[in-house]
Amino acid sequence: MKVTQHIANAAGKSLFSFEILPPLKGQNIQCIFDNIEPLMEFKPPFIDVTYHREEYEYKELPNGLLEKKIVKKRPGTVGICSAIQNKYQVDAIPHILCGGFNREDTENFLIDMDFLGIDNVVALRGDAVKSEIYFKPEKEGNQYASELVTQINNLNNGIYLDADLQNTNKTNFCIGVAGYPEKHMEAPSLDSDIHFLKQKIKNGADYIITQMFFDNRKFFDFVAKCRKEGIEVPIIPGLKPISTKKQLNQIPHRFKVDLPDELIMEVVKAADNETVKEIGIEWCIAQSRELIAAGIPVLHYYSMGRSESIRKIAATVF
Structure with a gap:
């Protein structure tokens, strides 16, 4: 079922969803199930599965040439989505990136998703690999998320890369895209970021899911700006305790997200990380309650492979 259908069927009730990471290469599907199992009692209608590009480094050889070596890989997004849908009977939503794919790779990935009965995808540009300062698209790949949305929407209309194909099957993907309440790290301003977000909606995106934030006012202001610009699709807040x-330093550095002074001071005064974890849970509970009271259709939690804190939040809120 499409995300937009889940929201419509909820009839105003706020839904619970979460996102998982594929396991590192060498691990098996059970570590995914171990993360999902404690959260299933809250009846998530869908679960997002991220896609991670290979991370690599270059090593200089004795002959002076550089050897490219893969140092980390998280494979299995297609298989994980299929396993989740088969085991839990909930919708699994794969993330698909511009980075690491050319357009033909993207088309084949989407065809596989369609064969598996997957109804939703999240279209993302993706970040630069660690060895690069700026994002570099693949040769003959989509450069921006808006282009990726166009390609997915084309398939929904039966338009494939090979224009000579006849009697083509139309896919029926519900397309999610990312939104940034505090703007994307590379955007010159929030207004310009929303301008390009609007383009993704125009190209066929059906809903927005946001980057994490810790101040609900920034989310509410972001939604108001989107609505003013004519963006009417559902906007789902992304939350992380x-x-x-x-993380006081890591989150602002990696994600360009501000932390409220009140939260910072509570964490600074904490005796240990167990105390920090409890502070994070309570803060996220307060955020969640305010968002639910405001009638937000879905609350989406970034579990990052750990379900304990998310379970405590969900048990209190849902």
Whole structure:
């Protein structure tokens, strides 16, 4: 079922959903199930599965040439989505990136998803690999998420890369895209970021899911700006409880997200990370309650492979 249908069927009730990471290469599907199992009692209508590009580094050989070596890989998004849908009878939503795919790769990925009966995808540009400062698209690949949305929407209309194909099957994907309440790190301003977000909706996106934020006012202001610009699709907030003191520096650095002073001071005064985890849970509970009271259709939690904190939040809120 499409995300937009789940929202419509909820008839105003706020739904619970979450996102998982594929396991590192060498691990099996059971580590995914171990993360999902504690959260199933809250009846998530869908679960997002991220896609991670290969991370690599270059090593200089004795002959002076550089050897490219893969240092980390999280394979299995297609298989994980299929396993989740088969085991739990909930919709699994794969993330699909511009980075790492040319357009033919993208088309084949989407065909596989269609064969598996997957109704939703999240279209993302993706980040630069760690060895690069700026994002570099693949040769003959989509450069922007808006282009990726167009390609998916074309398939929904039976338009394939090979224009000579006849009697083509139309896919029926519900397309999600990312939104940034505090703007994307590369955007010159929030207004310009929303301008390009609007283009993704125009190209066929059906809903928006946001980057994490810790101040609900920024989310509400973001939604108001989107609505003013004529963006009417559902906007789903992404939430993550802070869990370690290191994240006070890591989150602003990696995601360009501000942390409220009140939260920062509570974490700074905490005796240990167990205390920080409890502070993060309570903060996220307060955020969740306010969002539900405002009638937000879905609350989406970034579990990052750990379900304990998310379970405590959901048990209190849902």
